[in-house]
Amino acid sequence: MTGTGAALNAERRRIEIARSAEETVDVLVIGGGVTGAGVALDAAARGLRVTLVESEDLAFGTSRFSSKLVHGGLRYLATGDVATARESAIERHHLMTTIAPHLIHPLAQVLPFSPGVSIRQRTAGAVGMAIGDLLRVHARTRRSVLPGPHPVSSRTVLGLAPAVTPQGLRGGMLSYDGQLVDDARLVVSVARTAAALGARILTRVRALSLHADGAAVADAITGERWDIRARGVVNATGVWAGSLDRTITVRPSRGTHIVLDAADLGDPRAALTIPLEGSISRYIFALPQQLGRVIVGITDEDAPGPIPRVAAPTEDEIGFLLANLNRVLAAPIRREQVRGAFAGLRPLVDSGAASTADVSRRHLVATSEAGFVTVLGGKLTTYRRMAEDAVDHIVTGRGISAPASTTTTLPLVRDGDVVGRSRRADGSTFVADGIPVTRAAVEFAVREELALTAEDVLDRRTRIGLVPADRERATPIVEEIVAETLDGLR
Numbered sequence: 179m180t181g182t183g184a185a186l187n188a189e190r191r192r193i194e195i196a197r198s199a200e201e202t203v204d205v206l207v208i209g210g211g212v213t214g215a216g217v218a219l220d221a222a223a224r225g226l227r228v229t230l231v232e233s234e235d236l237a238f239g240t241s242r243f244s245s246k247l248v249h250g251g252l253r254y255l256a257t258g259d260v261a262t263a264r265e266s267a268i269e270r271h272h273l274m275t276t277i278a279p280h281l282i283h284p285l286a287q288v289l290p291f292s293p294g295v296s297i298r299q300r301t302a303g304a305v306g307m308a309i310g311d312l313l314r315v316h317a318r319t320r321r322s323v324l325p326g327p328h329p330v331s332s333r334t335v336l337g338l339a340p341a342v343t344p345q346g347l348r349g350g351m352l353s354y355d356g357q358l359v360d361d362a363r364l365v366v367s368v369a370r371t372a373a374a375l376g377a378r379i380l381t382r383v384r385a386l387s388l389h390a391d392g393a394a395v396a397d398a399i400t401g402e403r404w405d406i407r408a409r410g411v412v413n414a415t416g417v418w419a420g421s422l423d424r425t426i427t428v429r430p431s432r433g434t435h436i437v438l439d440a441a442d443l444g445d446p447r448a449a450l451t452i453p454l455e456g457s458i459s460r461y462i463f464a465l466p467q468q469l470g471r472v473i474v475g476i477t478d479e480d481a482p483g484p485i486p487r488v489a490a491p492t493e494d495e496i497g498f499l500l501a502n503l504n505r506v507l508a509a510p511i512r513r514e515q516v517r518g519a520f521a522g523l524r525p526l527v528d529s530g531a532a533s534t535a536d537v538s539r540r541h542l543v544a545t546s547e548a549g550f551v552t553v554l555g556g557k558l559t560t561y562r563r564m565a566e567d568a569v570d571h572i573v574t575g576r577g578i579s580a581p582a583s584t585t586t587t588l589p590l591v592r593d594g595d596v597v598g599r600s601r602r603a604d605g606s607t608f609v610a611d612g613i614p615v616t617r618a619a620v621e622f623a624v625r626e627e628l629a630l631t632a633e634d635v636l637d638r639r640t641r642i643g644l645v646p647a648d649r650e651r652a653t654p655i656v657e658e659i660v661a662e663t664l665d666g667l668r
Contacts, residue, residue: 184374184591186628189667194229194378195397199404203227203378204578205569206393206408208385208422210234211241212361212558214414215368215379216565216585222375223588224569224580229406230369230377231395233384235634236627237365240416242638243433243489243522244558245465245476248273248282248356250310250317262540267313269560272586274323274356277562280592281364284324285357286448287463290335293346294505295453300351302458303451304329307353327353339464340444343508352448359468361558362638366627367590368561374591381628388413388422390549390576399630410572411550416525417485419554423546426554429528430482434491435475436499437518437644438464442511443472452506462502469614469641471517474499481523489521518645527555543571551575562586609659610651615640617659624663632657 205221207214210232218230232238248270254263274282289295289303307327314324328351335342335350358364369379382398392407413422420428440446443464450464464474477495496519504510527542541556541564553568566583573580607616623629623639635656637643642652 183376184370185626186370186373186379187625187667188628188630188664190373191380191628191630195380195383195402198229198378198380198406201227202392202407202409203229204409204580205229205572206231206406206411207414208232208388208393208412209414209416209418210236210365210369210379210381211239211414211416212237212365212368212561213241213416213553213556213564213568214412215365215372216561217412217414217553217568218377218379219368219372219375219588220562220565220569220583220585221580222372222377223584224573224582226569226573226578226580228372228377229408230372230379231383231385231393231406232379232381233398235381235630235638236369236379237362237638239418240522240525241365241558242362243435243520244361245433245435245463245473246358246361246467247285247463247465248358248559250313250355259540263310264313264316265563266557266559267310267317267319269563270356271314271317271319272562273559274319276587276589277585278364278367278590281359281367281590282356283359284354285465286338287353287355287451288330288335288338288350288448289353289451289453290339290342290350290506291348292343292506294455299453299458303453304351307351310353324354324356327351338448339446339450341442341446341507341509342450343506345508353451357449357465360641362641364558364590366639370627371588371590379628382630385422388546388548388550409578410576412568412572413546413550413552414568416554417523419525419552421485423548423550423552425547426542426544426552427528428554429480429526430485430523431526432479432481432489432491432495432521432523433476434479434495434499434519434521435473436491436496436516437520438472438474438511438515439517440466440470440472442515443507446472450503450506452502454502455505462499464503467641471644473644474503477521478524485523489523491519491521495521517647520644524557525554541567543567545571545575609642609655610648613642613648613652615642615652617655620656620659621663624660625667629660630664632660635660 204226207230250267332347386394643649
């Protein structure tokens with residue numbers, strides 16, 4: 179899907195804010211993460227009138243802090259949660275074959291049989307990969323899309339992941355999963371596709387209160403307040419869902435990643451899969467990324483208390499990730515080699531489990547006492563199914579006439595992958611030396627992807643901001659380009 183209807187920018191936002199106060203829509207969505215954007219798309223694709231409001235920016239919260247994997251649920255198989263693993267495999271199939279093949283590619287993942295990886299862990303990993311491949315078959319994903327798992331030699335392991343220690347290495351297992359170009363880009367693409375189908379996407383608009391027939395909202399930029407009327411309302415605010423729906427108990431889990439230079443790991447061509455010491459169900463991953471980086475994660479820590487605007491990683495978590503990574507490396511990564519770190523809060527439904535690692539990743543869709551629908555839990559890979567279930571719930575509960583969901587066969591907009599193309603651009607057009615993001619990419623973010631500030635560009639439309647030093651170098655020119663481009667829209 180392409181076309182000017184997918185363009186989101188400050189001028190369109192201004193016009194649609196005015197219109198949002200004048201009519202009643204079928205579905206009002208609160209939250210601009212991947213789930214909220216998915217709900218807006220699902221509803222708009224059914225021909226419903228939709229408005230989405232987000233208090234910050236698209237992908238501001240948890241959706242930009244994932245491992246950037248579209249995965250088949252190996253971890254859930256290890257804990258016996260076959261239903262979640264099956265759902266993940268099916269949704270991965272839809273994403274990689276129809277919905278967003280331009281944003282997702284197969285990622286090789288190698289489990290090294292190093293001295294620090296026990297026989298039990300090697301066996302569990304190999305069996306899990308084999309069962310995961312059966313789920314791939316069940317989902318009808320061809321091997322040309324995702325090759326099957328198989329054992330590999332030590333030479334192959336070192337060719338794919340040169341930083342692994344050769345001492346005591348006894349080969350490994352190679353498998354494949356889906357990897358996003360970027361998680362925030364997926365969210366923006368979903369929102370733009372919804373916009374192309376007529377949905378209003380309003381960022382920097384905060385919901386002050388919700389009820390069954392709409393919400394009181396405020397423009398975070400101008401301070402203006404108004405009411406949006408709707409036949410049905412969906413609360414898709416993730417870890418903040420409990421602040422709007424007191425009947426829901428959210429148990430946030432903090433997932434932390436560290437950012438390394440790919441060169442420090444020998445520029446790997448595959449992700450490293452490393453079992454945690456003594457565990458056959460929990461792993462950390464060293465995942466190659468765009469812009470010459472590798473991210474290493476992920477932790478799973480209870481995060482009680484007030485929800486912060488942006489979660490912060492702890493030094494203990496950074497140390498934990500380094501210690502587990504270094505178990506399989508020839509030359510340990512030192513703390514000073516960590517270029518950045520980030521953390522996201524998983525919006526888990528509290529089940530009373532002793533640890534968040536044991537809390538199910540199944541999603542919940544429920545009607546609140548006030549009459550609006552809350553969708554919570556799940557994970558990035560299954561956002562589409564969560565959205566479908568939420569829209570089904572609201573059209574049934576509110577008596578809205580609508581056809582069945584069509585999003586399994588609806589491709590996302592394909593004209594937004596400017597950052598990827600910038601790798602091949604003339605270096606003189608980069609926003610800073612060594613940062614392969616062009617002026618054109620920044621302009622596109624403002625004109626087409628609803629970036630309103632330099633922060634939106636640095637932290638979500640590109641991922642320059644994951645490395646603080648890069649962010650500092652790029653900020654002046656990005657601020658200049660954003661200001662010039664916004665002026666040109668007026």
